Amino acid sequence: MNVLGIMGFGENPAACLLQDGKMVAFGEEERFTRLKGSDGMCPTKAIAFCLAHAKLPLSGVDRIAFGWNSNKYPWRMLQNFGGTYLKYRGRESRAFHEQKESTSIVTALETVLEFHPARIRSHIATGLRAAGLTGKIPPIDFVDHHMAHAYSTYFCSRFDRAGILTLDGSGENITTMLSVADGDQIRPVETFEIPNSLGWFYAATTEYLGFLPYRDEGKVMGLAALGEERRDRNKWIEPLSKVLRIDAKTYEVDPIYTKFGGHFYGHLYTDELVKMITSVDPMATPVAYGEKVMINGKLTSKYMLDTYVDFAWAAQELLERAAVMLARRLVQEHGQENLCIAGGVGLNCKMNGEILRQSGCKNIFVQPASSDSGTALGAAMIIAQRHGDNVRNPLSHVYYGPGFSNDEIRTALQGCKIPFKEVDDPGFEGAAMLEQGKIIAWFQGRMEFGARALGGRSILANLTMPCAKQKVNAEVKYREAWRPFCPSMTIEAQDRYIANPNEAGFMTVAYPSTESAVKELPAIVHVDGTMRPQTIRPDVNPLFHRLISEMGRRTGHPVVMNTSFNVRSEPIICTPLEAVRCFYSNGLDGMIIGNFALSKS
Numbered sequence: 213m214n215v216l217g218i219m220g221f222g223e224n225p226a227a228c229l230l231q232d233g234k235m236v237a238f239g240e241e242e243r244f245t246r247l248k249g250s251d252g253m254c255p256t257k258a259i260a261f262c263l264a265h266a267k268l269p270l271s272g273v274d275r276i277a278f279g280w281n282s283n284k285y286p287w288r289m290l291q292n293f294g295g296t297y298l299k300y301r302g303r304e305s306r307a308f309h310e311q312k313e314s315t316s317i318v319t320a321l322e323t324v325l326e327f328h329p330a331r332i333r334s335h336i337a338t339g340l341r342a343a344g345l346t347g348k349i350p351p352i353d354f355v356d357h358h359m360a361h362a363y364s365t366y367f368c369s370r371f372d373r374a375g376i377l378t379l380d381g382s383g384e385n386i387t388t389m390l391s392v393a394d395g396d397q398i399r400p401v402e403t404f405e406i407p408n409s410l411g412w413f414y415a416a417t418t419e420y421l422g423f424l425p426y427r428d429e430g431k432v433m434g435l436a437a438l439g440e441e442r443r444d445r446n447k448w449i450e451p452l453s454k455v456l457r458i459d460a461k462t463y464e465v466d467p468i469y470t471k472f473g474g475h476f477y478g479h480l481y482t483d484e485l486v487k488m489i490t491s492v493d494p495m496a497t498p499v500a501y502g503e504k505v506m507i508n509g510k511l512t513s514k515y516m517l518d519t520y521v522d523f524a525w526a527a528q529e530l531l532e533r534a535a536v537m538l539a540r541r542l543v544q545e546h547g548q549e550n551l552c553i554a555g556g557v558g559l560n561c562k563m564n565g566e567i568l569r570q571s572g573c574k575n576i577f578v579q580p581a582s583s584d585s586g587t588a589l590g591a592a593m594i595i596a597q598r599h600g601d602n603v604r605n606p607l608s609h610v611y612y613g614p615g616f617s618n619d620e621i622r623t624a625l626q627g628c629k630i631p632f633k634e635v636d637d638p639g640f641e642g643a644a645m646l647e648q649g650k651i652i653a654w655f656q657g658r659m660e661f662g663a664r665a666l667g668g669r670s671i672l673a674n675l676t677m678p679c680a681k682q683k684v685n686a687e688v689k690y691r692e693a694w695r696p697f698c699p700s701m702t703i704e705a706q707d708r709y710i711a712n713p714n715e716a717g718f719m720t721v722a723y724p725s726t727e728s729a730v731k732e733l734p735a736i737v738h739v740d741g742t743m744r745p746q747t748i749r750p751d752v753n754p755l756f757h758r759l760i761s762e763m764g765r766r767t768g769h770p771v772v773m774n775t776s777f778n779v780r781s782e783p784i785i786c787t788p789l790e791a792v793r794c795f796y797s798n799g800l801d802g803m804i805i806g807n808f809a810l811s812k813s
Contacts, residue, residue, distance in 0.1 A: 217592025233601030254339030279587025357383025375542030422499030439525030613659030687799030
């Protein structure tokens with residue numbers, strides 16, 4: 213059976229194709245449009261890629277699975293919004309800046325209309341035609357969003373039994389879901405509904421600090437670590453606990469600070485949050501995107517002031533407390549020693565590391581595509597299983613995007629009229645460049661899915677090179693100097709660098725670093741002493757393993773710094789032509805692309 217899973221018209225649109233229950237193609241729309249996130253779009257180009265890869269016409273698709281249950285619109289959602297509004301309307305009326313605008317119920321009503329099933333079906337049909345796909349449109353099935361997240365992580369894990377924790381902004385009326393899985397069945401055991409959203413809480417923090425919500429949460433996570441040294445005198449835990457209240461069994465998010473009230477300063481936090489924060493520190497006003505101030509005589513991003521760094525630390529700390537509490541309940545109340553994580557909040561690798569260390573679980577798996585893109589896969593799994601397919605797809609890799617032959621790469625390079633040479637051993641050649649201190653691009657095989665570059669479309673650096681982190685941030689990625697990088701290492705070397713490693717194949721869990729790593733490879737150790745590693749197995753990615761092993765022979769460390777092949781605010785590159793454009797637009801020294809090597813020197 214051919215099931216096309218799609219997610220669109222919100223954050224991170226994507227498409228995935230299952231054939232007889234097995235994943236054959238997965239693409240995120242941003243990689244094709246070159247628009248970061250491609251928010252609000254139909255995954256038109258991703259759909260076209262998936263079907264083209266399988267040489268499948270639209271008529272060959274049996275069903276389309278959509279990772280959002282539009283059947284809940286309008287009536288179920290109106291019931292949720294109406295009940296919540298009635299509960300909080302008295303306080304909402306006071307949560308406005310003096311320039312009062314329309315109430316939050318107006319925004320809720322707009323959302324109800326946007327996701328009406330007839331409207332979504334029309335958008336999907338338009339997207340299919342825009343992709344050049346003609347003929348009869350297959351039946352479209354709407355799937356519960358959080359169940360799609362749950363399927364995407366559990367059926368990609370190696371577990372036969374597990375507790376599942378899905379956390380995001382919202383999926384229909386649900387914001388968090390606890391489930392248990394046994395064999396081929398997943399059973400929800402508890403849900404949290406709007407407005408109790410950990411995703412909304414963290415997005416509000418992200419926007420308040422001057423970052424882009426639903427995109428820059430990873431920056432807030434990294435920034436928070438800079439406040440670790442002042443944790444004992446952090447002033448923000450108590451006031452932020454009014455926004456996110458946590459006890460031993462549950463949590464609650466007060467929407468007066470996130471959704472219900474005026475939004476004079478920001479879209480995802482209310483004027484009431486500003487009042488509360490500035491009552492604690494009058495100088496801690498909302499940070500504008502890109503806002504700079506003088507710090508120690510240097511023009512610096514305003515969020516680098518201690519008060520904002522500490523604010524980020526407190527938000528991260530509260531998120532971790534809530535997530536660990538929920539995970540601990542799955543372990544203690546439902547007897548689950550294996551945990552699976554998905555949902556946009558699941559991209560917070562620091563949180564995932566604390567879940568592993570504090571919840572009592574023995575093993576953890578985090579879906580690499582934990583954002584909404586992953587529900588394209590999960591939705592397809594639900595519908596395929598419903599029609600009799602075995603949808604187990606234990607992930608050993610994420611290379612399900614477009615790939616290019618050496619002939620295609622050669623044609624692209626020749627068309628650009630640039631010098632290059634053909635090499636017999638790309639891994640050896642790449643290691644030789646890295647040993648010389650060069651920062652290189654690495655373009656091999658099919659493109660990864662998910663938020664991390666995992667050896668398909670990567671930028672690599674030699675960790676023994678002085679100032680490796682600073683050079684890559686400043687000269688190649690053009691991003692903030694404090695941002696951490698991840699290591700890719702051979703599986704054989706993980707115990708040398710990672711303290712108590714568990715699931716470390718996809719850069720989704722932060723682990724404490726060993727003393728050896730802190731001392732010898734500080735560029736991959738964040739200020740809080742953790743790292744977000746990828747371990748490489750020779751049978752999964754032999755070419756990447758070959759390069760890293762050769763680096764071990766040359767430098768004594770079988771590990772490289774690995775970051776995504778792109779520059780700041782762009783999606784990870786996809787095609788050879790995009791690789792050439794990116795290579796010549798920054799401070800990269802060399803590139804290994806297929807069996808070809810380029811060098812600017």
